[in-house]
Amino acid sequence: LSKNFVIVGGGPVGLWTAIQLRKRFPNSSVFIYERYQEYKRKHVLKIQHSSMFFGACRQHDELDAKFFEAVFEQSRGKTKYTPLAKSFISTSSIESNLKQWALSAGVEIQYETIETLDDLVTRNPDSEFILANGAHSSLRTQLLGDDDIEKSDLQHILELKTRVGKSLSQLRSTRANGAVKGRLKHLGFEYIGREDNAMTPLSFRLFVDQQTYSQVPEASFKSPITSPDVLPDCVQEDLSMYAQLHDFNLETLFEHGQVSKLQLSVYHAKAFAATYRDHNFYLVGDCAMGVPYFRALNCGLVLGSRLTSILHHRSPVAMYNRYKPVHQYAESMLAKSKNTALNSYDELRKLYRRENVKRLGLVND
Ligand SMILES: Cc1cc2nc3c(=O)[nH]c(=O)nc-3n(C[C@H](O)[C@H](O)[C@H](O)COP(=O)(O)OP(=O)(O)OC[C@H]3O[C@@H](n4cnc5c(N)ncnc54)[C@H](O)[C@@H]3O)c2cc1C
Numbered sequence: 001l002s003k004n005f006v007i008v009g010g011g012p013v014g015l016w017t018a019i020q021l022r023k024r025f026p027n028s029s030v031f032i033y034e035r036y037q038e039y040k041r042k043h044v045l046k047i048q049h050s051s052m053f054f055g056a057c058r059q060h061d062e063l064d065a066k067f068f069e070a071v072f073e074q075s076r077g078k079t080k081y082t083p084l085a086k087s088f089i090s091t092s093s094i095e096s097n098l099k100q101w102a103l104s105a106g107v108e109i110q111y112e113t114i115e116t117l118d119d120l121v122t123r124n125p126d127s128e129f130i131l132a133n134g135a136h137s138s139l140r141t142q143l144l145g146d147d148d149i150e151k152s153d154l155q156h157i158l159e160l161k162t163r164v165g166k167s168l169s170q171l172r173s174t175r176a177n178g179a180v181k182g183r184l185k186h187l188g189f190e191y192i193g194r195e196d197n198a199m200t201p202l203s204f205r206l207f208v209d210q211q212t213y214s215q216v217p218e219a220s221f222k223s224p225i226t227s228p229d230v231l232p233d234c235v236q237e238d239l240s241m242y243a244q245l246h247d248f249n250l251e252t253l254f255e256h257g258q259v260s261k262l263q264l265s266v267y268h269a270k271a272f273a274a275t276y277r278d279h280n281f282y283l284v285g286d287c288a289m290g291v292p293y294f295r296a297l298n299c300g301l302v303l304g305s306r307l308t309s310i311l312h313h314r315s316p317v318a319m320y321n322r323y324k325p326v327h328q329y330a331e332s333m334l335a336k337s338k339n340t341a342l343n344s345y346d347e348l349r350k351l352y353r354r355e356n357v358k359r360l361g362l363v364n365d
Contacts (some may be wrong), residue, residue: 002027003128008114008139010034011041012091012297013285015098015107015131015306016052022105023057024308035113036134039095044088051298053083055305067101082236098250109353117142121277128280130307132202135267135286143281144270154292154339158206161224162257163199164182166246168192173201174246184238186212187346199256203244206235206348216261224258231259263290264339265276266332273320280317282307287326291335318334343365 005021007014010032018030049072072087073093103109114120117139120129131139141148164171171192186206193201198207215232219225228236228250240250268289273282284307285300306323313319 001236004028004124005030005122005130006120006127007032007130007132008120009131009133009137009287010099010109011039011134011285012094012098012349013300013304014130014241015102016301017053017108017130017132017284018102019105020057020305020308020313022102022107023059026192027315029307030108032102032107032109032164033112033114033120033129034109035111037050037111038266039092041091041095045065045094045297046086046089046294047094047102048088048263048298049090050083050085051301054302055309056301057305057308061175063101063104067097070097077131114139116351117276117281121279128282128311130282130284131287131306132283133287135290137287139268140283140287143274143276146268147268149269151265153210153265155264155342156208156210156266156337157262158208158216158231158259159204159262160212160242160253160259161201162253162255163201164246164248164252165199167198168200171202171246183356184241186238187236187342188238188242192244204239206238207342209236213261213263216259219260221260221262223301224260226254226258228259266291266335268324268328268332271321272324272338275317282311282316287330291331292338295331295334299327309346 003025005018005025005028007018007030011034014032014034020034021028021030038135042201051054052068071089075148097267099109114133117129120139131137131143133139151326184206186208188204188206189206192202193203212232212234216232216337217225225231236250239253243253266289269287271283272288273280275281284304286296288303289299290296291299306327309324310316310319
């Protein structure tokens, strides 16, 4: 079977899908349009190895082996590739290794932003199209209309990111102070980064209720809050308590610190496939659906593999849309069950806190 596939978006899911296509359709051409020469995301990902296994075409050839060796050798803990294992990998590592693999497998990449579906179709008249251009895809809206996604919020988070003049080991020893943590009004999780030039990055996420969240002024990662004064009292109190945990005060946290708002939600596109000007379009990765970010890429990789196997089918648009509820249900259930576990843990934590308040008179509500 010989086809021309054009993918918009050379992020990890676009590249993974391209590789899968080259394996399943060796006589077909696979072309990617990517906006940036250098991938923009910079964070660490948790990858379940099964996400690259489930439904994927594994040929165990030289390119295949080289990729898994390179990626999982670089991961923290140097886990060997096995379907049940998981690894922590930087986005730049997974992206650059996938790119190398895709190029070696014959995928072509052109660095260009695609603005409209019309432009895409006019320039590639004999192709099928895959949209892998992320969560905020305007091409998806052109394909499916303004109500292109359905979304439900799971958690509301305030995230403090800062750098402090303490070593990793000092911070690790003070964070064991569970008594202070138990006194927080909201559920809080801390992540300690790698020390650099005598400064260590810290991020602290507070899971707040919707009402508290709405009292915080708009603050994205790009334009965050840089002073605690605009935050509701209950948030300031929790941040002060968190500062105490490491023997700081609130001002020290904000010296190099800032707060942004984020919502953990589950969303999915109205359809995973549609036709436009007689051309088939398929959605993968964050463009198709999103779950809270600790699993989002995993969900995208599984979907990419599944799509490429469905493309062998005689009516792939209908088939991929029939597969949509299965994938959506499995991934949403996983996210919602984790969310329920998190909420139950928070209820227990509050109960324990109320007991402590009564017993020791520790905190005034
Ligand atoms: C802080 C954080 C932590 C995370 N941790 C995890 C984790 O632990 N585990 C996990 O599974 N997931 C995690 N995720 C989610 C994961 O990063 C995303 O799910 C994943 O990057 C999605 O890949 P993608 O290829 O679908 O989209 P993207 O990575 O968004 O890539 C889309 C690509 O399309 C390109 N593009 C966009 N528009 C156009 C256009 N018009 N023309 C051409 N190119 C275009 C962009 O430049 C980009 O390269 C995390 C996310 C964040 C923010």
